[in-house]
Amino acid sequence: MPKPPLTLYLAAPRGFCAGVDRAIKIVEMAIEKWGAPVYVRHEIVHNKYVVDDLRDKGAVFVEELDDCPGDRPVIFSAHGVPKAVPAEAARREMVYVDATCPLVSKVHIEAERHSQAGLQIIMIGHAGHPETIGTMGQLPEGEVLLVETPADVAKVGVRDPEQLAFVTQTTLSVDDTIEIVAALKARFPAIQGPHKEDICYATTNRQEAVKAIGSKADAILVVGAPNSSNSRRLVEVARRAGCPYSQLVQRAENIDWRALDGVRSVGVTAGASAPELLVEEVIDALKQRYDVTVEEVETAQENVEFKVPRVLRQAG
Incomplete structure (x- = not known):
């Protein structure tokens, strides 16, 4: 036939993408430099094939810093981590390498800059995603509010509608995000946004x-x-x-x-x-x-x- x-x-x-490529290189180079095992907090990137390949080379994947021994290097995933994580690693005098994608780090810096200017942040992202957890964890609780849909925008309770800024997760649907940003601007005309979209x-x-x-x-x-x-x-x-x-x-x-x-x-x-x-x-x-x-x-x-x-x- x-x-x-x-x-x-x-x-x-x-x-x-460049951020994923860099994160994988970081794990490989860390194993080469310090030998196995090297610990990685959370999957370095979200792909089973990549994670299994790095595991075969000597990476050990864990979900929390508490699961890492203090005498081995630890790498933070490309998605980024709350500020408390590197602070705790430093307190424990651990060797750590941050593989956060530079474009995610840019969003972290943006959120901090807005917060220092007295603004409360609204983050457009997916609840429970490591990137969202990492970005929201750059600031004290309550300083970053999460919205996932235009309907969430209608319900979100803010401290002062005149003192707001928004950031977004880097991996969202461009079209969906446009709708949510429009809803934010309609409800909070004074809201400040990034000079260029955070979506990478x-x-x-x-x-x-x-x-x-x-x-x-x-x-x-x-x-x-x-x-x-x-x-x-x-x-x-x-x-x-x-x-x-x-x-x-x-x-x-x-x-x-x-x-x-x-x-x-x-x-x-x-x-x-x-x-x-x-x-x-x-x-x-x-x-x-x-x-x-x-x-x-x-x-x-x-x-x-x-x-x-x-x-x-x-x-x-």
Whole structure:
């Protein structure tokens, strides 16, 4: 039986962003410098394949600082941590390396600057996400209020509507965030926002690439982890862009082939914490079942690179 034809629209950019790339390098370089084990507080990035690979190299993943022995280095994940965490590590005289994405650190600095100016902060983000917990934890309790939807904006109780600023999680849906910002500005006309959106370049670029293939593809596969905020947003963006079916898959083995029955075109992209190797695995799986024609759809080029902390670049 001949294989049915399939056009594969490959989104670009996709996959690793500069912050994820840097965080993984930090763990690898720490193991190289100090030997195994090196402890990592929370998954360094939200991807099982990446975490398992680093675990094999000598990383031990824990959820709290209390789970780390005092005599081994500890790394804080790319999502950022509350201010109390490095303070406690310093109090315990632990060697620690902060792998927080510089674009998340920028939001932390923004929130602190607004707070020092006497403003209360409203954060647009997802409750319970490590990035949200880290950003809210930069300031004392009550100084940062969380909203997830425009409906939340209507209910949020503030200290002084004239003394407000907002920040956002870096991995949100661009379109959803625009709606929430509009609701904030409508209710609190004096609210101050960032000079440029906090949503990071990589999240924005990956969403734009998905929009470009959303109207062409019968289905879109997003390679990423279920706990990855930016990957889950790509699934939502694909649906909103007009794609009849979009699916989040961790690996090729997770593809629901029955849902792809009869499709003539499939879009493939990957969240910012998913390695290209897993994208290639999905493409290979499609080629086993279909006569595939690959068409790359590029909407932006990325050349961002973040340096690793100086302590890892120093010998010894």
